[in-house]
Amino acid sequence: MILTPAGTRESPGGVTLAFEVRREQPDTEPFELQFEVPAPHADFLSTGIEPALIAALFPAMATGETIRTAHPVSSRLAYGLKQIMDYFQLWFPDKLQAVPIEAPRHQDSPATGSRTTGMFFSGGVDSFYTLARHQADVESDPCLRPRYGVFVFGFDLTEGRLNEYIQLADRYEKVLQAQGMSLVRVRTNLRAMLDPAHPWLYTHGMGLASVAHALDRGFRTLLIPSTNRFSLYMPPNGSNPITDPWASSESLELLHHGCEASRINKVRAIAAWPPVREHLRVCWQETHGVLNCGACPKCLKTQLILWTLGALDHFPAFPPGFSLDQITPALIRPLNPGAYPHEQTFAEEWQALVTTLRPEAMARVNQLVPRTGRLSRWVKQFKR
Structure with a gap:
């Protein structure tokens, strides 16, 4: 599997970062992996190969392909991806195998300057719990209070539900603005690459990590709200406190947050918060205008x-x-x-x-x- 940057270009929704993914099996067409953000967030988009490298992990593990790129990859991330492959091979030995990553390495200096902290936000119990636990009256370190929420189209909301995504994004933008935050809207087609390889339940953690690295010029830290409490991660969810942090680089730290709390305790913690009462979305069904x-x-x-x-x-x-x-x-x-x-x-x-x-x-x-x-x-x- 050969990965090549295709650069950035203007697109209907703003600016798109693209990569060419070429499979080594015969009769397979190259796939263009895309991440689109509105123009005001174009300077968040990565200049590295890391987003494609992470997205390629499960497809390569499913077929046994070596991942190759001529472009330097983060030394820390490459090491972390080896650990991630070892874990998932341990958990799914009949489906996935660790594969080589052939690429030159680089070691970025730690993130500085305008990069900040963000969190993935989809309006559910986990998102609101993580948001609540990082308010100023709870989190004393201002460096760990998120200034942005990242809401992705192409994960649970996919093609055919774009209008629903836009309505939700408009809603969440107001929710986050009330907390002194901004919303980053991201559209990606990476599920078209991941879904044939392994079920989304187990690959979505690398989906989140791929999007995170696509925005690595905007963030030094990204919080990933947990799906389960720690003891319910065996067998593991795709996003979990074991493998998520291994997808960090020298300049971008991924933090898995909230696995100490059960679903009941999370709901208890946020149930009295007015934004939650009005805007909580736990449903994955097509709801035709309702949350x-x-x-x-x-x-x-x-x-x-x-x-x-x-x-x-x-x-x-x-x-x-x-x-x-x-x-x-x-x-x-x-x-x-x-x-x-x-x-x-x-x-x-x-x-x-x-x-x-x-x-x-x-x-x-x-x-x-x-x-x-x-x-x-x-x-x-x-x-x-």
């Missing part, structure tokens, strides 16, 4: 937590009409707590929350979730 469909598993699980907290009526982000009758045992089945057998499952944590805040609903809860002898140990954390 959340209210009926998919992600919507139901989030509404369940908010209902238990007594906060759901204050969330115009969700349609009205939620009922416990919509909840099934499968929706709240105990999650495997992985290497931490003494940690509560979602079901146990929710039971404890209901016991404290919604005792009148316990009969229905006990129908949904078998009561365990471990419940009492979790109840005390919710006592007011």
Whole structure:
């Protein structure tokens, strides 16, 4: 697999950074990997090969191709990508194999000047939790308070949903401006490169890292909000606290944030924040102008937590009409707590929350979730 920069050019949405990716299999056409940003953020775009190198990792691992480029790559990143390949080969030995990276190396000096801190932001529980935990009254180090949120078109929102993305981006721009931040809109086609190689569930971490490095002239640090708490990362999600930091370079640090908190505790931490109540988006479905469909598993699980907290009526982000009758045992089945057998499952944590805040609903809860002898140990954390 041969990687070549194709430079930057003006495009309908602003400025596009492009790379040519040439596969070594016969009868395959070169692929142009693209990252587009509005013109005001054109000076954020990278001059290096690193965005393409990261995007090429899973496609090369799936076919066993050596990754080659004549352009120097970050020494730290190249070393980190070896570690990432070793981890994913360990986790998926029948699907992925570590491959050589043939490229000259360089060692950038640490980022200085106008580069700043940003975070990926998609309007969900994880994004709002990370945003809340980096406000001035919580994070004492101003260097770690994000000044930008990065919202990507081409990840969960793909072709055919551009109008939805634009509407959401306009909404999030106002949310972030109220926090003294700006929004960076990015459009990319990298899923067309990643999806044939391995499921997006496991490749999206490298998707985030590729976008991060495409913006490496604008950021010295980018926060990646966690999807799960740490103990639920085995088997791992594509974005996780083990491999995400390895995708850093000498000039760009990637920080995975929030895996200390369960989904319930994240929702509890942000439920009273007005921007969350109005703008929270957890739904991946096509919602035709509304933030959340209210009926998919992600919507139901989030509404369940908010209902238990007594906060759901204050969330115009969700349609009205939620009922416990919509909840099934499968929706709240105990999650495997992985290497931490003494940690509560979602079901146990929710039971404890209901016991404290919604005792009148316990009969229905006990129908949904078998009561365990471990419940009492979790109840005390919710006592007011």
